[in-house]
Amino acid sequence: MRTVSRRSFLRSSAVTGAGLVIGFHFPTGVRAAAAAEPAKGPVPPNAFIRIAPDDTVTIFVPHSEMGQGIMTALPMLVAEELACDWRKVRARHAPNGADYVHTRFGMQMTGGSTSVADRWVQLRTVGAQARTMLVQAAADAWKVDPATCRAENGFVIHEPSGRRVSFGKVADRAARLPVPQAVALKEPSAFRLLGKPQHRLDGRDKVTGRATFGIDVKLEGLLTAVVARPPVFGGRVVRVDAARARAVPGVVDVVQVPSGVAVLAKDFWSAKKGRDALDVEWDLGPNASLSTEALLAQYRELGKTPGAPARTQGDAEAALATAAKVVSAEYDVPYLAHAPMEPLNCTVRLAADRCEIWTGTQFQTVDAAAAAAVAGIDPARVTIHTTYLGGGFGRRANPASDFVVEAVHVAKAAKRPVKVVWTREDDIRGGYYRPLWYDRIRAGLDADGRIVAISHTIVGQSILAGTPFERFLVKDGVDVTSVEGAANLPYEVPNVFVGLHSPRVGVPVLWWRSVGHSHNGFVVETFVDELAAAAGKDPVEFRLAHLSEKHPRHVAALRLVAEKAGWGTPLPAGRARGVALHESFGSVVAQVAEVSIENGRPKVHRVVSAVHCGFAVNPDGVAQQIESGVIYGLSAALHGEITLRDGRVEQSNFHDYPVLRLDEAEH
Amino acid sequence: MIRLTVNGKTVSLDVSPDTPVLWALRDHLDLTGTKFGCGMALCGACTVHLDGQAIRACVTPVSAAAGKRITTIEAMERDRIGRVVQDAWVELDVAQCGYCQPGQVMSAVALLARNPRPTDADIDAALSGNICRCGAYPRIRAAVHLAARRLGV
Numbered sequence: 154m155r156t157v158s159r160r161s162f163l164r165s166s167a168v169t170g171a172g173l174v175i176g177f178h179f180p181t182g183v184r185a186a187a188a189a190e191p192a193k194g195p196v197p198p199n200a201f202i203r204i205a206p207d208d209t210v211t212i213f214v215p216h217s218e219m220g221q222g223i224m225t226a227l228p229m230l231v232a233e234e235l236a237c238d239w240r241k242v243r244a245r246h247a248p249n250g251a252d253y254v255h256t257r258f259g260m261q262m263t264g265g266s267t268s269v270a271d272r273w274v275q276l277r278t279v280g281a282q283a284r285t286m287l288v289q290a291a292a293d294a295w296k297v298d299p300a301t302c303r304a305e306n307g308f309v310i311h312e313p314s315g316r317r318v319s320f321g322k323v324a325d326r327a328a329r330l331p332v333p334q335a336v337a338l339k340e341p342s343a344f345r346l347l348g349k350p351q352h353r354l355d356g357r358d359k360v361t362g363r364a365t366f367g368i369d370v371k372l373e374g375l376l377t378a379v380v381a382r383p384p385v386f387g388g389r390v391v392r393v394d395a396a397r398a399r400a401v402p403g404v405v406d407v408v409q410v411p412s413g414v415a416v417l418a419k420d421f422w423s424a425k426k427g428r429d430a431l432d433v434e435w436d437l438g439p440n441a442s443l444s445t446e447a448l449l450a451q452y453r454e455l456g457k458t459p460g461a462p463a464r465t466q467g468d469a470e471a472a473l474a475t476a477a478k479v480v481s482a483e484y485d486v487p488y489l490a491h492a493p494m495e496p497l498n499c500t501v502r503l504a505a506d507r508c509e510i511w512t513g514t515q516f517q518t519v520d521a522a523a524a525a526a527v528a529g530i531d532p533a534r535v536t537i538h539t540t541y542l543g544g545g546f547g548r549r550a551n552p553a554s555d556f557v558v559e560a561v562h563v564a565k566a567a568k569r570p571v572k573v574v575w576t577r578e579d580d581i582r583g584g585y586y587r588p589l590w591y592d593r594i595r596a597g598l599d600a601d602g603r604i605v606a607i608s609h610t611i612v613g614q615s616i617l618a619g620t621p622f623e624r625f626l627v628k629d630g631v632d633v634t635s636v637e638g639a640a641n642l643p644y645e646v647p648n649v650f651v652g653l654h655s656p657r658v659g660v661p662v663l664w665w666r667s668v669g670h671s672h673n674g675f676v677v678e679t680f681v682d683e684l685a686a687a688a689g690k691d692p693v694e695f696r697l698a699h700l701s702e703k704h705p706r707h708v709a710a711l712r713l714v715a716e717k718a719g720w721g722t723p724l725p726a727g728r729a730r731g732v733a734l735h736e737s738f739g740s741v742v743a744q745v746a747e748v749s750i751e752n753g754r755p756k757v758h759r760v761v762s763a764v765h766c767g768f769a770v771n772p773d774g775v776a777q778q779i780e781s782g783v784i785y786g787l788s789a790a791l792h793g794e795i796t797l798r799d800g801r802v803e804q805s806n807f808h809d810y811p812v813l814r815l816d817e818a819e820h
Numbered sequence: 821m822i823r824l825t826v827n828g829k830t831v832s833l834d835v836s837p838d839t840p841v842l843w844a845l846r847d848h849l850d851l852t853g854t855k856f857g858c859g860m861a862l863c864g865a866c867t868v869h870l871d872g873q874a875i876r877a878c879v880t881p882v883s884a885a886a887g888k889r890i891t892t893i894e895a896m897e898r899d900r901i902g903r904v905v906q907d908a909w910v911e912l913d914v915a916q917c918g919y920c921q922p923g924q925v926m927s928a929v930a931l932l933a934r935n936p937r938p939t940d941a942d943i944d945a946a947l948s949g950n951i952c953r954c955g956a957y958p959r960i961r962a963a964v965h966l967a968a969r970r971l972g973v
Contacts, residue, residue, distance in 0.1 A: 218917075219917050220916030220917030220918070220954045221916070222916070352910065352911075352913055353910075353913050353915065355915065355918065356909070356910040356913055356914075356915055357906070357910050358918075359915035359918025359921050360905075360906045360909040360910060360914070360915060360918075360921050360922070360925055361853065361893065361894075361896065361897055361906060361922075362851075362852070362853015362854070362892070362893035362894055362922045363853070364918055365852075366855075366919060368852075368855070368856065369846075369852035371850065371852075377847070402836060403836075419847075420835070420839075420843055420847035420848065421843050421846070421847055421856070422835070422836075422838075422839045422840060422843040422847070423836075492953060493917070493919075493953055494855070494857050494863070494865060494917065494919040494920045494951065494952070494953050494954075495855070495857075495917070495919045496856065496857070541917070541918065541919075542917060543855070543917050543918070543919030543920075544917045544919060544953050544954065545917075546953070574856075576859055577857065577858040577859055577860070577862075577863075578859075773913055777913060777916055777956075777959075780955055780956070780958060780959070781916055781954045781955040781956070782955075783955065784954075784955025784957060785953065785954075785955055788953075788955075806858055806859075806860050806862055807858050807860075807862040807863055807951060808860070808862055812951055812953060813955070813957070814948045814949075814951060814957075815943070815944050815947045815948045815950070815952075815957045815960065815961065816944040816945075816948040818955070818957035818958055818961075819957075819958055820940055820961075
């Protein structure tokens with residue numbers, strides 16, 4: 154394969170590039186070459202920034218926008234150092250390629266609440282490099298010392314003469330310059346954009362219907378496919394009679410793929426009617442008798458034994474035996490579907506040696522490799538066009554690439570470009586759930602009401618077992634994501650045991666917004682409240698009494714939330730306050746909820762959050778994420794439950810898998 | 821052939837009469853701003869106006885829309901109320917993933933067209949059929965109030 158160095162490419166693009174500058178404009182072959190080769194050393198600015206003659210600055214965002222605001226926060230990192238005019242910044246999803254791999258994880262992906270931290274140095278650096286090149290280019294044109302020039306708001310300004318030139322006018326010349334390796338980054342005190350609330354760059358497109366999600370993709374000759382999948386996880390097609398399906402007007406083809414039977418049609422409605430008309434005989438496979446009740450009974454039995462140790466400190470059993478008081482509790486939390494608003498979908502166009510994919514994915518590198526394996530081509534020949542994601546929450550980051558792999562199979566079998574669209578029922582019943590968890594937890598208190606021991610056994614499926622991530626994140630039988638938020642309990646307790654059972658169950662599971670923290674945060678903090686009650690202590694004071702100077706952020710968040718929520722002040726009759734404190738993914742969050750019981754059910758009136766997340770690049774973006782997390786969490790706490798009976802998922806759509814609605818949200 | 825009036829234009833479509841308006845818009849008229857979320861009138865992502873009323877396009881067959889005016893999100897920038905609602909949404913950074921927002925906007929515009937000064941309870945009643953998984957609800961309510969204030973000026 155022909156290779157083109159970045160330097161030589163920069164040169165050629167400057168010569169032929171029609172004003173296109175610090176110009177990321179790889180022709181296909183070059184991009185493919187780049188994708189095949191892991192990035193070595195720093196990624197140059199040309200991968201991220203394009204400056205047009207009209208001064209528009211396009212920033213290629215290496216993570217996927219699924220609501221979390223990185224299409225705004227990441228361009229802010231570039232723009233701060235580039236010193237461009239923020240109003241002229243446009244953001245686009247980067248293509249797939251080695252230039253865009255996660256700086257820590259070494260693959261192109263979005264997850265683990267890492268995007269801003271991941272790019273914090275890299276994107277400011279490329280902004281500074283590009284600015285340096287623009288200043289140098291202007292200085293060269295003026296034949297002055299670049300040290301006498303500065304960049305501001307999209308212009309290079311020569312201080313002594315007052316001459317100024319816009320970035321767009323010198324971008325061509327700048328592209329011919331070498332990329333400076335050492336650039337100084339601004340001190341935070343000099344930030345003009347960062348740390349100040351900025352409106353979302355995607356806000357307008359998302360209220361006008363212009364934003365393109367995967368489901369909106371249009372291609373010449375594109376068919377829509379709806380797939381009939383087995384009614385039980387692990388089931389297989391035995392026999393298909395597609396005659397009636399093929400007779401549905403608009404249906405073009407019916408093909409069998411490993412995951413089921415796909416009906417392809419000129420539009421979704423015809424494909425759906427075709428699927429309804431299919432007659433498929435299924436081999437239900439080994440999971441046809443699965444039930445949530447039986448699983449929980451099995452988990453309870455497992456919970457009677459300690460499990461693989463995730464943390465052992467002191468001797469919890471001995472301390473429990475001599476404690477003044479022992480408190481014990483069991484918790485179980487259900488399987489949960491992510492239920493993003495945009496049902497899963499994936500568009501695929503295959504050629505002999507090429508696979509093009511349009512989808513909202515969090516997992517470009519993994520998906521490209523999986524698609525290549527199905528298509529029988531080199532992963533470097535797979536192009537992924539990342540669209541906006543109509544919600545991700547982890548569902549669109551699947552080590553098995555389920556919705557991508559299936560679509561490639563359909564396109565391959567049908568020999569047509571195809572968009573596979575999942576119905577809501579397909580989504581709710583499609584597995585890859587937050588696992589079902591059972592917890593058995595005991596603690597001992599001394600005569601002063603201090604915790605002397607905690608023993609916590611966690612039972613639930615490993616998300617990582619059987620995936621390529623297993624070898625990094627499963628150690629001595631412990632999937633770190635199963636115990637995160639429990640094994641690293643922040644409270645000072647001399648004797649701690651945390652153990653884990655990871656039963657193999659035929660229900661596909663996946664990370665679901667906050668992963669292990671989604672259950673461990675709930676279990677641990679609910680139990681700590683039980684302990685405070687048993688000790689006769691105020692829940693805030695009880696927590697503070699068990700936090701040492703090793704956890705200053707926890708203390709700060711807890712004190713702040715107590716103050717802002719008016720902890721301890723009178724409440725209207727029938728209302729109560731509850732508090733929780735948890736660290737996940739580098740942030741510490743304390744929350745106080747005001748709750749009452751109405752018609753026998755909890756009603757949440759108000760949630761106050763204190764967030765210790767470090768520097769907030771876009772403070773309003775952080776606020777949006779916390780608001781979102783509260784409501785997503787309340788959906789799970791008040792409504793969410795996926796159950797199985799006879800191997801079948803009992804829920805199907807928003808009537809039996811309800812989520813929080815406007816009238817239940819805080820007023 | 822079925823004749824529909826969409827955003828002021830009359831179009832003829834070769835689809836079966838039971839085809840939901842949603843799929844006629846999305847797959848035959850390239851109006852993809854109206855979204856598919858549930859297919860059962862449970863989530864509101866597909867909300868459009870039929871003779872000015874907010875309806876769920878995913879369960880409304882084209883046969884029921886013949887002879888009536890269909891208005892979609894694509895027409896809202898040219899709509900007096902629509903534009904103000906969109907501006908309020910942008911100003912308060914309501915959208916996160918944004919997938920449900922065209923439907924939210926359509927429900928809000930229909931509400932404000934018949935009730936220029938909605939209370940919280942009015943907004944809850946009109947928009948609780950529109951699910952937002954990102955949880956933009958507090959901002960949605962605030963943006964409807966903001967738009968109402970602006971329209972009242």
